[in-house]
Amino acid sequence: MTPLPALLLLVLIAAAPAPAPASASTLAVSGGASPVVCGVAKENRTLYCAPVSAGSSNASAVALPLTFAEVSAGRGFVCGLQAGGAALFCWPPAAAPQWQQLKRIYNNGAGALQDLAVGADQVAAYDEAAGRVLWWRGGGRFPERADGDFRSLVSGDGFSCSVEANASAAVRCWGPRGSAVQADFANATSVRYLAAGGTRACAVLASGAALCSGSDSTSGSANASAVLPRDLSPYGLAVGDSHACALRRTNHTAVCWSLGGPTTTVYYPAVGTAFQFLVADGNITCGVASIDFSVMCWSLGSDATTVSLPRILPGVCVRDESSCGGCGYLWQSQQFCGGSGGICRLCDGSSAPPPRGPVSPPPSSPPPPGSSSKRVSKAWIAFCVVGAVGSFAGLCSIVYCLVFGFCSNKRVHNSVQPNITTAGAAAAADNNNNNNNGGGAAGSPYGSPNGSRARGLFRRQLSRVMTRQRSGPSSFKDPAEEFTFAQLEAATKGFAAEAKIGEGSFGTVYRGKLPDGREVAIKRGESGTRAWRFQEKESAFRSELAFLSRLHHKHLVGLVGYCEENEERLLVYEYMKNGALYDNLHPKPGSAAQQSPVASSWKLRIKILLDASRGIEYLHSYAVPPIIHRDIKSSNILLDGNWTARVSDFGLSLMGPPESEETQSQSQRHLTVKAAGTLGYMDPEYYGLHHLTVKSDVYGFGVVMLEALTGRRAIFKEAEGGSPVSVVDHAVPSIVAGELTKVLDPRAPEPAEHEAEAVELVAYTAVHCVRLEGKDRPAMADIVANLETAFALCEGSAGDRGGGGFGNSSSSASMSVTSMDRSGALV
Template identity: 70%
Template sequence: MTPLLLLLLLLLLGAASTTASASTVAVAAGPTACAVAEGNSTVYCASATNSSSAVAVAPFVSFSQVSGGGGAFVCGLQVGGRALFCWPAAAPGQLRRVYNGPDQLSELAVGGGHVAAYDAAARVVRWWRGGDRFPAQVAGGFASLVSGDDFTCAVETNTSAVRCWGPRGSAVEVGFLNVSISTLAAGGSRACGVRKNDGGVLCSGGGALTPREDLYVDGLVVGDSHACGLLRPNHTAECWSLGGATTTLYSPAYGTAFEFLVAGGNLTCGLVSTNFTLLCWSTDGLVASEVNLPPILPGVCVSDNNSCKCSVLPDSGRFCKVSGDVICRRFCDTSPPPSPRTPSPPPSPPATPSSRRGVSKGWIAFAVVGAVGSFAGLCSIVYCLLFGFCSHKKVHNSVQPNIASNNNNNGGGGAAAAVGSGAPSPYGSPNGSLGRLRRQLSRVMTRQRSGPSSFKDPAEEFTFAQLAAATKDFAMEAKIGEGSFGTVYRGKLPDGREVAIKRGESGPRARKFQEKETAFRSELAFLSRLHHKHLVGFVGYCEENDERLLVYEYMKNGALYDHLHPKPGIGGASSPSPVATSWKLRIKILLDASRGIDYLHSYAVPPIIHRDIKSSNILLDGSWVARVSDFGLSLMGPETEEVKHLSMKAAGTVGYMDPEYYGLHHLTVKSDVYGFGVVMLEVLTGKRAIFKEAEGGSPVSVVDYAVPSIVAGELNKVLDGRAPEPNAHEAEAVELVAYTAVHCVRLEGKDRPAMADIVANLETAVALCEDSATGGGGGGATGLGNSSSSASLSITSMELSRMD
């Protein structure tokens, strides 16, 4: 070894004092980097070698730490350590719960094909996915738990000896005989440890022993054929090769200070101290590049700062979700790295290097915009010629409602209020052709993306006499429900079509005409322009004198509410509703409804806020396909990012209303998310949104009833007893729905998931139920109990095959 190399190695940090191997960053095959984001503790994954966008693994779960180890899958511990989830690195959306128990796990260590963690309460190391290659558990006091390919090692706390398990455990352990070790790291086929007596690094496994008496490190990490540490006093990274005839030393990110390092395969990543971004480099390229991830939690939050072997990260409490928690520094030196920055959004792209290049790009952008504009203009002309868009016909179609009211002073206020004071109505006069053209083209493009949506036939205009005849003069036996502005009747048109007819109230119980007119105009406007398989089908309308009626497709199986909360004497034990007896159908109905709401939020331009999401507004057709109904309270949401919410008086149904909306009068699309979260809890528990637990008792909300049990891991206590006990896959699906619901009903809208994320979770849940129906997967627990043995919903053999 050259004198220069020896000198550099001697500059490395002294012996590590911390024994924790837990990290908020993980590296997996792909190569993929996953990290716990600061603020919301959501895990995001992204490619470590290109600029692809980060993907949120599970917005409904808050994680404390993650581990990957270079294998094909990543695992994470939920905040609190009482639940463990894993997912394939190539498919972050395929989340699976591995453990759910009363004891708190720590020291998560994922190897090439197994998962290990330490249960400090029971003082045992536990394994999952190891099969008969690893013991179920090993008792004892351990620290610095690490995993590699087919082995797991840890340091015994009382003797500082290394213990290893698994097929390669003996071969790795032999390299540490009669040596006291303070910290371990593992990767590939070898483990490396820092000797307690002199801080030297000793590596074992994968061939000949490689003693490193001259090397002093902190933040030690090991890959397949390399190791890295951090230099004092500036905490920059130095890496070196392992197992070869000679040692090669290199500095992949010269001058950059890191909080900690992680490694897997031939990849190493470091968390930058100044901005908590992630830099990664491989043993081939040796050039560090930034991974496209949001700012990362700079360490695992702990509840007791006395447990920190070194100092506490300054002002670390602001990063932790639990009040009072702190983050321990990994360094015990007296010269800390640069102070971390205050949490902020990711940095904007760098400016162009020269004004000349900027001018050139500007002209290119101008040319592109001009070409696109010309093409759009040509398409507009063709569209006008083909569809007669430029005419002034009073036709209600699925693209643009042209509802110029005969009573303008009375009718247009509802929609106009949705876009703020002084803004024109989105449905304006026929002369507003430019705005209509923009919305027309937006509709065409969004329907191309939305999949189930398509253009529909123009709405029919009925006479009052026709609809009266269809309902036998609105007979009581034809009445089937109530809507936002009137009563709903079942009817039959002369051509044989069964329809549902909503009639605005009249007579002594009628609202003021203005209110009825506003609700009618709102629902007619939205139904005329929207068409989706999970929105109620609109047939036509009647506007005659003071009568206002809307005609829909008839939904044979009624409202979800009636199946969850049947009236006494209806749906007796001899013929229970399929909804009551099938978890798969319940979750499928939720998925259908979520797709309909997601269409309103994501594909309508501007987005539409329903404002009255509840189980009685989710209707079921003859095939048990769910559709969202009743747009009488719906409003246009903010059309720009600058306007975050609408400010207006709250309206909706008690028990389903967003606390931010009725408390602060802040209306956003997340207000619908809250209402849908309540519906999800209804489906899980069978309880009404507001109910009494006992005769004469105080009213209780289903949110207050269910959420504490779900968060405590006691979902089985609140599940609807009318439904059969879920089997293994169904239990996992039900739990996924429950976790999603808990996040939907968070007090602040910014903490709730988007409908698109809810759809993704429910799709996963339905797939799990279908796996159960076909007998796929096998294995795992058969219930939702709390013991660490029976409650572990193990990754099934089918799922494991996708992770190998």
Template identity: 55%
Template sequence: MTLRLAEAVTITALLLIIAGPETTAALGSASTIAVSPSSSTVCAVVAAAGDSPRSIRCTLPNSTFSFPILPNASFQSLSGGDRFLCGLRSAGPEPGSTFFCWTSDNLIRKRVYSGPVTLSDLTVGADHVAAFDANGSAVRFWRGDGSFPAAVTGIYRSLTSGNGFTCGIDGVSKAVRCWGRSGGRIETAFANTSMSYISAGGSHVCGLDAAGALVCRGDNSSGQSNAPNAGLGFSGLALGGAHTCAIRESDKSVLCWGGAGTGGEFKPVNDTQFELLAAGGDMTCGVTTLNFSVVCWRADPSNLSVRVLPLPKVLPGICVKQEESKCSCGVFPDSASLCSGSGVICSSCPSPSPKVPSPAPAQAAKKSTSKLRLVSAIVGGVGIFVGVCSIIYCLWTGLCRQKKVYNSVQPTITAAGNGLPNPPVRRSPMNSPSGSRSRIFGRQGSRVMRRQRSGPSSFKDRAEQFSLSELAAATENFKPENKIGAGSFGTVYKGKLPDGREVAIKRSGSETKTRKIQDKESAFQSELAFLSRLHHKHLVGLVGFCDEEEERLLVYDYMKNGALYDHLHSSKHPDSRVVKSWKTRIRVLLDASRGIEYLHNYAVPPIIHRDIKSSNILLDANWVARVSDFGLSLMGPDSKGDHLTMRAAGTVGYMDPEYYGLHHLTEKSDVYGLGVVMLEVLTGKRAIFRSRDTEDGHGGDPVSVVDYAVPSIVAGEVAKVLDERAGAVGPSEAEAVELVAYTAVHCVSLEGKERPSMTDIVSNLESALALCEDSHGSISSASFSLASFD
């Protein structure tokens, strides 16, 4: 089915079948996120997204954008049922006394409840709704099949709903009490068990007992009730139709069990940390600790499919009024800001530590001796290791020799140099092996073999070392009129050397903050190290450097025609070849892709640029494009498919969602950035632009060029988003532009494994350029074929 943009953003025209009887989250079904078991639609309460704070936004399967659900109001919590979604209001004249529901057979929102009693912990089962009175004196029910009472008085907590039942924990006896047609079976299964909290799935319930042990009862057809050993502590649960996932207290990683395949235990997202989880059907989603992005996966360890959703920052917990909340385990960091100044988020309490039998005296003595030997071995090994590392470091940095050499070096970018908390860690891929590649990327063997390959050049001239006075003279003492731009941690000036060469000189600015100084030093060392050993027609050339006292300067070949960004988005070049010609635009993309392909495939070791964007693609006097600014670049993993784990860095609008959300950096992160540049070239829009164009550029809400262009391209309406300044598209150009557009769509896929390699991209862009130059019509379908997006 083809999804058009207008259909996606018009909420009243959408059939929402949100969440299901399996929906649940940590500490009960009331949450800030809900998952649809049938449509895989995910909705969440967001901190802010250009809408009212704490509004609800949703995203469709495989979509690259999200949309709001009306009313555009502030909500406290969210929960889903088989055929409807409900959200509890958190603002207005009577906060907590109104909740709205959206159904599949009635797209007009309905205010289901409004009265003198305020509510909390709203939960939705298959066909019913339950909630606490805010004072905790009763549980109230709506809808259902008649098996639920209107209300049940008593003090309860940890309210949760499943398929035909709602359960809570008695505040006095800590026994599980359940209601509804299936409630008796669940309650009986928990007889004589004191619980601290529970969470429900389709037909099973899990939770922690009073001693901190994980207990599951109910359906176990797929191993979803086979709780892991009692030695593991958990802080949150999410139960689907036939699986269970939990957040481990020790490191906040996720462990799942049950579901498809073996039904055993598996870790779906390596060691990524999460704050809360929600599940629906065979799908589980979590809010990450790092930046509150949403990551989802299927409950099938043999065929994991992990994706980062295009949702704004999601609340990591339910906001409650500070004066009303006890927050016995403290307040979540920065929760007042996350809750827009109207409440806080309580931190989850650690579960009681499960009791582990103490070792016998003889065993204890044996363990003590073993530990002493182990410590001695470790100390000795560390001493040897430190000594060897010191010698290597001394030789590499030149501390043992007085001469600096920046030619054909193998740079090591340290964690400290990049402001990272830990060094990059190499991990195996988080996903299963990718499936068959889309047919759009058919390799052209003969053309690939013919293309000139420039590997790392051992004959590259050594970078020249300049004095500060020489470079000051070249730029007329860094005259403001000679400023031509800025790169990572530096201002760029045009200069002229005594021998007549025109150069671009990047000078690091003076900073007082230690972190900024470290960042600039790292960027300087990174660019100097990488460019000293790289030589390619489509990479900016390094002429020399200056390392004098506190000054750090780099000297590059001068790029007469400036940055691609300026041609596309400023008024400096209204009639340039880039603005007026589709052929030139495609040639620039091809040049840039060849430069990146060299970094990924022919540099040894491979290099990940990390900041591919239109302002880092420069044009020389002959309109040849070169990739610039290696201040954030890193050496890539040793083998294809591996990733580096590190804090995200780059430019908003160009950053890979997997890298931003999961800290998984791969070569495909550069592919995503190039895909955004392709969409910029096609549309003439900035990576992030305002939805209404005004003279001052401040009209409307921020929109990404991905969200703007991809739906139209997928719907086969490429012409709808093309930049009119390039003029009408001729017959052969139309096919070329279409190929570039479909290639861009694949490049900005949410999952890195679905993105093409740089070699595939180069082949497609070569085909597109050949179409522009070929007067005989289309290239044979053997060269490429367009993928179906239906």
């Protein structure tokens, strides 16, 4: 039943006479009553499943944003091996498995796994580092391990088989049916590739001939297979209950034949279509087409039809080209594997060309000569009409600016929108700024003019944008109040040192009390008379005032008002009683934060992360155009008296790329801006290439999540005098290796049963947030959904998630997994 495509060229032993690929696959089919096919997507290595039936609905993502290296299926469940081989997940064969159906199998100290092979009720995989085959489930009918060097591991009903990676290339089998299957291959030589399904196993020999066990119902001998097709590719073979399919050596088209009957019927399900590899189960066979990596499936004796899966990864990624037995990588496959490794090319003597990308459409043919004069005359008419309309619009704009921009002195800071028009303007603004925390200074939404002219220009521009519409579904709020400097000075008792509570992107934050009794936080821009210093302060002040006047959300800090007198620039916010998340995670000795419940509660930490993620999601998804915060860090996540988290400090924020760029996805659009932010939280892609996207905020939030899990600062020293270490480098390897407990914050209690699942879900989400390339990171909506699931697990109500009020659901919620050991039930 195991999918046995041949392209997956994981060479196990260099001493083997002819290195051959492993039997692992990026596609699997479970051929039960409602057949389901699952595959690893080429674009991002996430896993999708879809029903095999014709006219089926779109594919559903499984365990987003986990990435997978291999997938295999049996009759009762599907399993996926996470990228890197550290974790194994299984779920029922459903087109859209629910998050609670996903189970994790722990590998009990094994190294990175490969060659995943699922049978009727057993799961097998190969631990290359230790040189052993491991099993899970199987009802005690399989050994716990089988030591040796093997390749082409497969599983069927009641048996698993593999080929010894030595000169003999003998077939070894285990399980209750293992000895009978092994006996049928006793005289076989030069076995290149194995496949299994139902009660049978088949092999392709070096000669291109096929050999199947139990093919003859009278003799039960594999040697009774002389009528089977020949000249087969050694790496293309799949076996179902009563049929087998393989790829022809000459053109990689599929040929299938019946098994177990008195006669053998040969048929061709997809004439003229070349495939990368095939998989089978029950009476269903599926393959990945070479031309575009789409998936086609067929049942016994029928023609192939396309299934609604995304383009599938055309093989398992291997670390280096030496694993390909001298065949090299498949054309362009390194980009499919994230730049680390590639997919081995088939080198079986076939003449099939490597798959190419979509061919560009031919240029349009020139118009007939007689139409040129008519086209010119129409063009002149259009030009005149557009010119007249444009002139009228320009005149109206000038009148509007004169009336509202210069004649009105009233300033009402409400519903504002920063005036960024192009990435180039933002970049020009940033080029005049200095670094903030090692990353760069705030880029003004309005540019950075110099001296007194700057102050006047800022005022005029700000007054012009006051009337612009609010974006996103935020509720309306009262206009920001304008305070005098004397009022705020009195509220902070002369900006006394004891009133100081923190630092912001452009100044110091003080706690104050207004005459009406309201407690507020007052941010005062740093003093300084130098032109560049004033520019920097003015830029951050305008940016934050503009954004917070416009935005209103439960998880964004609320703006109360502002002060603008002479050189003084102050912003007044709602006071957050419990300070910043940073101070609660890393309290100073003797401070009140040392007794913070954040240190002792996993549930509270996850709630705070969920609150903050909702605030960032609002900026990315509901502001039009989206807003990029640029300085997401734990010190900018503030906690009110009820421990509700709010995102603060918009001094570095910028509006995202224009929505009119329809040719690119949101994650691909970027601003070209000088790097700004805080070291340790900055997106490497942004820091190195100056490409700013909403995924830059996702990276910073991933660091915050790791900070909350480990209790470590974004950059810390392991010991006094040691070298600085980032929390990403500290935590990610252990999480990927399934050793999360090694890096969890030792101050927090050991997570309870439901909390353990929640913490694991948060850790996996964080790992994907801090991936090097922004396109590989999840969107904030997916992060919110995962954190909602994690919080529901902490409350013990995850099973009621559908009606539990967690509004931002997503397919990524399926990432939550139930822990399981090697002997536990999968479903």
